[in-house]
Amino acid sequence: MMTQAFYTGISGLKNNSAGIDVVSNNLANIDTIGFRGYDLEFSSLFESSIATSFSDSDTIGKGVQVQASGMVQSQGPLALSDRSTDLAIEGDGWFGVSDGEKTIYTRDGAFSIDANADLVTADGFHVLGTLSGNISDDNVLTNQLDEVKLGDVGQQQQLRFPKTLTYPPEATTNAKFLANLGVGFDPVSVGASVIDSQGNRNNLRLEFVKDPLQTPPGSQYNVTATVKSLDGNILYDTQTGKVEFDAAGALRSSTLTSIDNNGTTVTIDMGTGYDGITSVNTPVMSGSSITDGIMGGDLEGYSINKNAEVIATFTNGKQSSVGKIAIYHFTNDQGLTRLNGSRFEESANSGQATFFTDENGQNIIGAQVRNFTLESSNIEMSYGLTELIILQRAYDANSKSITTADQMMQKALNMDA
Template identity: 25%
Template sequence: MLRSLFAGISGLRVNQTMLDVTGNNIANANTTGFKASTTVFQDTLSQMLTGASPGSDDRGGTNPIQVGLGVQVASVSTNFLQGSTQTTGRSTDLMIQGDGFFVVRKGNEELYTRAGAFTFDESGTLVTPQGSRVRGYAVDAGGAPTGPLVDITLDTAGLGPGVTLSSYNFGSDGVLRGVFSDGTQRAMAQLAMADFNNPMGLEKVGETAYRASANSGPVQLGVSGEGRNGTFVAGALEMSNVDLAAEFTNLILAQRGFQANSRVITTSDGVLEELVNIKR
């Protein structure tokens, strides 16, 4: 059977994958905190027809003669370029300016996200739209983080009789500060941030969240401003980093690639048909 037939089939498959990735990017053009993906192709093993030979006193060397056997997907890589700022004015909407991820707990699993559309639920716990709990640290009297990760809550324990929480806000350092009815202010908790040696190694799990994988490296927990961690912007969300102009260009490239490989298959079929007609 003709090698070109199978090369054309492999071309159809990878260009279909490129269409799938591009379509998903376009579908999430308005998804908060979404990071676009790109498709990378590579050739497959080439068949050796004639090996290379060295030169001699009376004859020069010859190069190998090889025929490629098609194409395959090398990777689908996530682009973690910063998205644009969408100002909302809601005090619980948070955006990370720079590197890092929010840490959220879904069931018994810690996940990581760039989507900061949070709210406080009926128990006063900061949660995602899907109900995952946002994680952070308790703070001491000076506002410094202490202890292991905890759920971010509107903790009013230790208040005097009749004292209530009047308002709250998040600072650029991720500290949740409360203003109380007696006129005092107090740091209540601080948002945790996560970083990885290889963020592109993270595994997407839906709901614009990721989990650590074997190639992401272990999670590095900290707070705003530590290491490579960025800062927080309250009252704003990070928009999707999908570039629609680039994605529509990719659509054209994938479509033309698919058409070209279809033509290779059609031409190979014509050659085989001529070969069968010889027997007739």
């Protein structure tokens, strides 16, 4: 039995030492972003039955062994940051990053846009995702996207974006005017800002002059439309027409329908009835206009939103998604192989990385992604220190049991002498 005490004590020392190593590693990474802690599970070795006067089924253990080392999968606390490229996954999932050879999985979302406009980790690993395909070879946005559809797992690539990107201008094709001309004979003008196909902002002006020869009921006006450059030095087109109102001042008809804006035809919409240009006996006020068309813009920068979309923002105020960060999932997260504090790789136990899908079979990220946020270690200091104290006390107890067994052995040997 004294020999068994040696084996039991040594077993306790060995396995409690392993537990201390695990808890110490957890505590050492308490400030590591995206860290996933580990717990050790212990089990008893074979037990031997002994006969005593107290019980017919008392047993004596042979010590303990490490049964398993399991990943703590609870959500780590979320901490606010000052960068939209700092991301935290709320729920299940992993970011994928690449060293150029293999995919590594992490909960550490401390990303940034580097000097080459690549989305990278702090140590230069490239973040994986789906590119939008809406950027031409000469770095012009081909179409505006609110969302990029996530591709298949094997199609994910390094998220690289152009350092310069242009939002192309969209020429004005329609201009609607709203104004009251009154009933007097003073000329009234209404203007509109229109964009041509080269991205220039020009001035479309309508001037209404009441016809000296009126034909009741109602009133008639001559209207002249001009398109000039903003500085007024270039006249692109001039068109004239006639406008008629009924006796109540509602617009009845207009012969002026369009004008050329440096190569683009702009439809002139004066409305119908009282929705647009009117001639009502009330004080004349400044008119207004509504036009389509968009000025071109240059890239201001990239950011990431809560849907894991990489958003390009332009100087004209427009935005477009140009990529989507992938969120990977595994059948058994416990089976992932740890590479370091917050990085893992897949294994036979974890299964292959997959994407969640919606009811239509479309790949989705399958989790909430928070920008301006980072996930802290999921190990609390108080929990780690408590576990460390317990394991240290157990280690000391096993050490003392070996010392006691040794003393008992020495006494037994001395008795034989």
